[in-house]
Amino acid sequence: MCAAVSAAATTACGSGGGSQSSDGKTELTIATFNEFGYEDLLKEYEAAHPDVKITQRKTGQGGPHHENLFTKLGAGSGLADIEAVEEGYLSQVMSKAGQFNDLKELGPKIEDGRWLQWKTDAATTKDGKLIGYGTDIGPLAMCYRKDLFDKAGLPSDPEAVKALFATWDSYFAAGDQFIAKSGGVAWFDSSAQVFNAMHNQHKVGYFDQDDKLVVGSNPDIKADWDAVTKAALKGQSAKLTAFSPEWNTAFKTGSFATKTCPSWMLGVIETQAGPENKGKWAVTDAFPNGGGNWGGSYLTVPKQSKNAKKAAELAAWLTAPDQQIKAFQAKGTFPSQVKALEAPALLEKTNAYFGDIKAGALFATQAKKITAAQHKGPKDGQLQDNVFSPALQSVEQGKSADEAWKTAVEGAQKAAK
Known part of the structure; x- marks a missing residue:
């Protein structure tokens, strides 16, 4: 049901006045970031719906995309x-749920249980409105350099290494x-990358279910901090900033041996390590x-949309499962739909770079080891990127x-105000 929050929002309900191109087609825009694997899918949709013309606004990184999203939410237009929303920014969207359509009401009827339950729960408001359709997820595994393990006398077969990665205690002991x-090679790339993966496993993170900041009183966060910084001070961290040029180069030069590894x-x-390191990872x-989840997004329909129903x-x-399999095949975005997780096209997919593993x-x-998504409070993403990551880097320095x-x-207390 449309709330009359503004003129733009009222138009958004799609009850007429939609945007049309000069040839009479309904114009739809979709804003994404990084790689969603939608390029061919959008062409396929247009072919099946000749009355629709789709324009994709694609931003290279998630930060600028979400800055633009929240700026235009505040402005009431644009x-x-x-609009795609990454999980780290979902809490901010949920706090502004009134500016987004309830997809249970607006969207087509969808079969129950399409998505993993925790994926749907994270985008559902306390009063039952569904703000986003789940796209991909980032189930966590562990990647490692077999050749570096061999050189250090550690087991390197994918089955044999499981004992090393059973717990965080066993991981840091290894x-x-x-x-x-x-000989000077680090165990992991970045304290912040390991800390973030540990943090995401807890039921309660930076904020409790009532969006109260609990950083200073949550013993799990402090325990993670102590474990990671202790390992870093022993020399286990390569002291790199994730996604920096130095971090990219370190994959090629073999500067660290393990990587917390969501599916994406x-x-x-593969891109950063290059063809010369094929088979080593x-x-x-x-x-x-x-287990745990790191990453994944949602598709939302803001009330600003002039063609909300068709959007x-x-x-x-x-x-839908079929399209998520195609997106996975195109860009490796891992499906969040139950049927897609059972599809032969997914289960038989091998990766030649990683030794033809399925x-x-x-x-x-x-993915099936994940039972619940951690509640993300307001500014959760900012605390991770702008508070804890720099603080962990300062320990490394x-x-x-x-x-x-x-x-x-x-810093968390100031940021959360």
């Missing part, structure tokens, strides 16, 4: 008919063994303390872990 014989990370490793269906139809189609089946196994922790807690 948004696409469909790191101690590795760096003792590695396989493509990053491996992935195993094990992750410390069981919801397109968003529903893009997130990567689809491996990550489907990891010589600041005491205790002082950096105090800085992080204070």
